[in-house]
Amino acid sequence: MTNNSKNYEYKQVNTKDILVDPLYQRDLDQRKVNAIIKRFDWNLVNAPKVSFRDGKYWVFDGQHTIAACKAKKGGKDFLIMCKVFYGLTRLDEMNLFLQQNGKSSPVSVYAKFRALYQFGDPDVTAIAKACENTGLKMEFSGGGRGSNKIVALSTLYKSYKELGPVGLTDSLSIIKEAWNGIPESLNREIISAMSIFYKTYQGSFNRKRLVKILRKTDPVAIVREGKSITTRSEIGCARVILRTYNRNLGEASRLEEKL
Numbered sequence: 049m050t051n052n053s054k055n056y057e058y059k060q061v062n063t064k065d066i067l068v069d070p071l072y073q074r075d076l077d078q079r080k081v082n083a084i085i086k087r088f089d090w091n092l093v094n095a096p097k098v099s100f101r102d103g104k105y106w107v108f109d110g111q112h113t114i115a116a117c118k119a120k121k122g123g124k125d126f127l128i129m130c131k132v133f134y135g136l137t138r139l140d141e142m143n144l145f146l147q148q149n150g151k152s153s154p155v156s157v158y159a160k161f162r163a164l165y166q167f168g169d170p171d172v173t174a175i176a177k178a179c180e181n182t183g184l185k186m187e188f189s190g191g192g193r194g195s196n197k198i199v200a201l202s203t204l205y206k207s208y209k210e211l212g213p214v215g216l217t218d219s220l221s222i223i224k225e226a227w228n229g230i231p232e233s234l235n236r237e238i239i240s241a242m243s244i245f246y247k248t249y250q251g252s253f254n255r256k257r258l259v260k261i262l263r264k265t266d267p268v269a270i271v272r273e274g275k276s277i278t279t280r281s282e283i284g285c286a287r288v289i290l291r292t293y294n295r296n297l298g299e300a301s302r303l304e305e306k307l
Contacts, residue, residue, distance in 0.1 A: 084116035161205075
């Protein structure tokens with residue numbers, strides 16, 4: 049997920065070009081617009097926050113402000129100073145919208161990803177396909193862990209951004225082949241650790257050996273040991289995977305410590 053909050057500029061945008069994404073925005077509340085109009089002062093108008101995505105401007109904070117300003121202009125479109133963000137994904141916009149409106153909660157994570165999938169978001173669709181190709185499934189309901197079900201959706205998204213669809217598919221397939229989709233192998237720590245290991249040693253490790261050696265290792269033990277190494281559990285677990293892989297290998301075949 050994009051995390052470049054400084055990639056923005058203040059610029060004037062015509063209100064006719066500012067769009068509202070129904071995926072995460074609420075319907076316009078005319079009562080709220082009227083309340084803004086009642087105490088309206090041009091000197092106190094905050095710049096709406098919009099995301100420039102796919103060649104269009106999407107407002108994620110300030111929809112009602114824009115409507116109130118337009119009403120004060122007699123319903124006519126006009127140029128309004130906006131804080132324009134670049135490089136945000138649809139999910140980034142949704143996260144920022146929820147934060148602005150005090151709605152961020154664990155439950156909302158599943159709702160957001162489910163909505164993105166239903167709306168055909170290309171990233172989430174690709175992630176779901178990667179899971180499907182490995183015999184796994186994204187769990188959108190937040191109903192809890194189960195065999196072959198992944199509930200760590202934000203972790204999946206991050207891994208996808210790091211590895212791309214092909215890398216994510218291969219990384220997940222290693223996990224699936226090693227542990228046959230047991231819930232303990234599909235938690236945040238294991239998925240993150242495998243993503244880190246895969247990205248660091250891609251093209252250098254023997255895939256068959258990795259699957260074989262992990263099959264003999266309890267994922268719960270990996271997480272426990274990883275957490276004892278460092279407070280960053282995903283890094284600690286990646287180091288455990290590396291040590292497990294290198295066990296009983298000669299110097300020439302061992303992977304270099306890069307984690």
